[in-house]
Amino acid sequence: MAETAVRYPQGCEIGSAVVSTAGTMSARHVIHAVGPIWQGGNAGEAELLANAYRRSLELSVEHGCTSVAMPALSTGVYGYPMDLASRVALTAALAFLKHQGRPELVRFVLFGPGAYGAFAAALEEIATEMLRE
Numbered sequence: 312m313a314e315t316a317v318r319y320p321q322g323c324e325i326g327s328a329v330v331s332t333a334g335t336m337s338a339r340h341v342i343h344a345v346g347p348i349w350q351g352g353n354a355g356e357a358e359l360l361a362n363a364y365r366r367s368l369e370l371s372v373e374h375g376c377t378s379v380a381m382p383a384l385s386t387g388v389y390g391y392p393m394d395l396a397s398r399v400a401l402t403a404a405l406a407f408l409k410h411q412g413r414p415e416l417v418r419f420v421l422f423g424p425g426a427y428g429a430f431a432a433a434l435e436e437i438a439t440e441m442l443r444e
Contacts, residue, residue: 314331314332314334315329315331315343318331323343323344323345324345325345325346325347325359325363326345326346326347326358326359326360326362326363326366327344327345327362327363327366328342328343328344328345328363328366328367328370329342329343329370330342330343330370330373330374331343339374339376340370340371340374340376342367342370342371342379344363344364344366344367344381344384345363346359346360346363346384346385346389346391346396347359347360347363347385347389347391348385348389348390348391349385349389349390349391349392352395356385356391357395357399360384360385360391360396360399360400360403361399361402361403363384363385364381364384364399364400364403364404364407365403365407367379367381368403368404368407368408368411368414368417369407371414372411372413372414376414377413377414377415377416378414378415378416378417378418379414379416379417379418380418380419380420381400381404381417381418381419381420382419382420382421382422383396383397383400383419383421383422383426383429383430384396384400386426393425393426393429394429394432394433396429397426397429397430397432397433397434398433398436398437400419400430400433401419401430401433401434401437402437404417404419405437
């Protein structure tokens with residue numbers, strides 16, 4: 312975090328992301344994304360959340376990452392409902408991968424059975440919709 316304070320003294324805008332080295336972790340980079348605070352769904356939250364995921368993926372490609380691990384942004388203290396956030400996250404990631412073809416692996420790292428269930432259900436819905444198209 313000290314590196315990000317130096318590299319990005321103005322911080323990171325909501326709906327965007329910045330990159331730093333990973334320090335002593337085994338990863339090469341850490342992408343710091345800022346999702347929106349949930350305000351009921353009428354304040355552009357879905358667009359901001361999708362933008363944060365897209366920018367994170369763009370940075371992963373720009374920095375030569377072949378894989379990226381992503382959390383369920385904004386679903387903790389920011390209060391974004393997991394069922395809605397999972398659909399936004401997966402739709403944004405799948406659209407990016409369809410267009411860019413990389414990174415090779417996008418993994419969502421989820422905490423708890425509720426998060427996993429929401430993402431699994433959203434993925435099933437999205438896959439069903441894609442098959443109909």
